Amino acid sequence: MDHTDLYINGTWHKTADRFDVINPATEQVIASVASADIADANKALDAAAAAMADWAARTPRARSEVLRRAWELMTARLDDFAHLITLENGKASGDAKGEAAYAAEFFRWFAEEAVRADGMITHAPASGARIMVQHKPAGLAVLITPWNYPAAMGTRKIAPALAAGCGVIIKPASETPLTMLALMPLLEEAGVPPGLVNVLPSRKTGALVDHMLHDPRVRVVSFTGSTGVGRKLLKSAADQVLKPAMELGGNAPVIVFDDADMDIAIDGTMQAKMRNLGEACTAANRIYVHEAIAAEFTKRLTARMAALKVGDGTDSSVDVGPLVNADTRDKVAAFVADAVAKGAKVECGGVTPGGIGYFYPPTVLSGVPENADCVHDEIFGPVAAIQTFTDQDDVIRRANATEYGLVAYVFSGDFKRALQVCERLDYGMVGLNRGLVSDPAAPFGGTKQSGLGREGGHEGMLEFMETQYISASW
Numbered sequence: 001m002d003h004t005d006l007y008i009n010g011t012w013h014k015t016a017d018r019f020d021v022i023n024p025a026t027e028q029v030i031a032s033v034a035s036a037d038i039a040d041a042n043k044a045l046d047a048a049a050a051a052m053a054d055w056a057a058r059t060p061r062a063r064s065e066v067l068r069r070a071w072e073l074m075t076a077r078l079d080d081f082a083h084l085i086t087l088e089n090g091k092a093s094g095d096a097k098g099e100a101a102y103a104a105e106f107f108r109w110f111a112e113e114a115v116r117a118d119g120m121i122t123h124a125p126a127s128g129a130r131i132m133v134q135h136k137p138a139g140l141a142v143l144i145t146p147w148n149y150p151a152a153m154g155t156r157k158i159a160p161a162l163a164a165g166c167g168v169i170i171k172p173a174s175e176t177p178l179t180m181l182a183l184m185p186l187l188e189e190a191g192v193p194p195g196l197v198n199v200l201p202s203r204k205t206g207a208l209v210d211h212m213l214h215d216p217r218v219r220v221v222s223f224t225g226s227t228g229v230g231r232k233l234l235k236s237a238a239d240q241v242l243k244p245a246m247e248l249g250g251n252a253p254v255i256v257f258d259d260a261d262m263d264i265a266i267d268g269t270m271q272a273k274m275r276n277l278g279e280a281c282t283a284a285n286r287i288y289v290h291e292a293i294a295a296e297f298t299k300r301l302t303a304r305m306a307a308l309k310v311g312d313g314t315d316s317s318v319d320v321g322p323l324v325n326a327d328t329r330d331k332v333a334a335f336v337a338d339a340v341a342k343g344a345k346v347e348c349g350g351v352t353p354g355g356i357g358y359f360y361p362p363t364v365l366s367g368v369p370e371n372a373d374c375v376h377d378e379i380f381g382p383v384a385a386i387q388t389f390t391d392q393d394d395v396i397r398r399a400n401a402t403e404y405g406l407v408a409y410v411f412s413g414d415f416k417r418a419l420q421v422c423e424r425l426d427y428g429m430v431g432l433n434r435g436l437v438s439d440p441a442a443p444f445g446g447t448k449q450s451g452l453g454r455e456g457g458h459e460g461m462l463e464f465m466e467t468q469y470i471s472a473s474w
């Protein structure tokens with residue numbers, strides 16, 4: 001691996017303390033990575049503060065052109081990034097290429113948004129003053145990312161932060177720090193000045209992040225990961241009243257009505273379930289199928305799931321790579337065992353293979369009872385858990401009966417009914433006759449305990465900006 005050290009102020013820093021990164025398909029160590037401590041965090045904060053002063057003063061167009069160049073460079077190197085993503089995360093090469101392309105798109109989108117930090121001016125209704133509103137860079141941002149999208153969860157934060165004029169320190173997940181480190185030479189080549197973006201892999205995660213969130217120069221904490229860690233970060237962020245952007249867990253329902261186009265419903269459910277082998281906050285977790293079509297839906301979904309090829313993701317014929325680590329694989333197996341013990345039927349898969357690698361087969365469960373653990377918690381793996389319904393109000397109630405509210409999916413041929421159902425779903429995003437909602441141009445985010453704030457779209461850059469209002473007379 002070319003880059004395994006800390007990236008601070010545009011240079012690579014070795015540390016005595018290091019940790020291993022494992023290829024989940026081979027269980028082999030692929031890199032020994034530097035682990036940042038508090039002294040390193042202080043250097044990164046100093047570098048980011050110094051670089052931000054100049055960067056924030058550049059014109060939006062100048063910032064935009066650097067981001068545009070980052071998109072061009074990354075797009076030219078998608079295969080290299082995809083390969084690295086597969087090595088450290090395990091996902092199949094098709095999924096990894098999809099992620100690399102999605103990750104690069106955030107640079108293009110926010111290159112376009114950088115020049116659109118709209119303000120406004122208007123007459124105050126009564127006082128005669130003018131109300132002038134503008135957006136300014138909020139300050140340094142600490143970005144913390146998960147292992148399931150080692151590139152995209154980083155670029156979805158870096159690109160809007162840079163577009164807004166902020167400097168950043170990124171703490172990538174310890175399972176997958178290599179992709180973010182590999183991105184740094186590309187950003188340099190694109191024209192990102194030294195110090196503006198710093199990467200601190202670390203095994204002392206909690207203390208390191210907590211220290212940075214108490215530095216007075218930091219004004220934003222943007223986190224993607226589990227709801228439990230998100231709650232801890234919100235508590236830390238409260239001490240300095242930081243702007244929080246929290247993309248947390250999900251428990252996505254899929255609702256398939258009996259008037260749905262069956263081909264579209266099967267394709268969409270496959271995509272919502274198996275994109276990233278189910279290791280996605282947007283992954284279909286509970287699949288509610290109208291009783292009248294449940295037998296046919298289950299048969300067809302089972303045939304599609306059973307046909308997927310499982311193996312080392314570097315083999316381009318493989319559809320499903322290993323899960324990221326043994327714990328994640330064992331958690332998925334435990335969800336299946338629990339559901340079966342409570343009465344679910346295994347239609348395909350359901351058995352952990354022996355041998356090397358953290359593999360788990362695509363699995364379909366039918367007749368999943370309401371009290372099964374997988375109905376209430378994120379499966380985060382390739383298990384499709386099917387339940388049935390007959391009544392529209394009842395399925396909406398069941399879909400909403402969770403503390404999460406990230407994304408729901410609805411399949412119906414009756415557009416009027418489908419839109420009425422979408423509006424009653426308490427979710428930040430809904431896929432209507434689609435199994436994919438992620439789009440750099442759309443505001444990604446959830447309600448309830450799935451998070452705060454939005455990434456992508458017009459909203460994404462505003463997460464890194466403060467609104468200033470000037471009351472003026474002339």
Ligand code: NAP
Nearest residue numbers: 145146147172173174205206209225226229247248249281
């Ligand atoms: P995680 O355990 O919460 O870890 C995410 C990141 O937080 C990692 O970089 C981790 O570092 C760091 N972290 C862990 N403990 C911390 C602490 N006490 N203080 C500060 N940072 C800490 O989540 P994960 O297992 O990697 O990812 C899976 C979760 O992410 C799922 O719940 C999924 O739904 C969610 N997710 C949400 C979205 C979304 O947009 N809503 C997208 C993707 C994933 P270490 O690796 O060093 O522990």
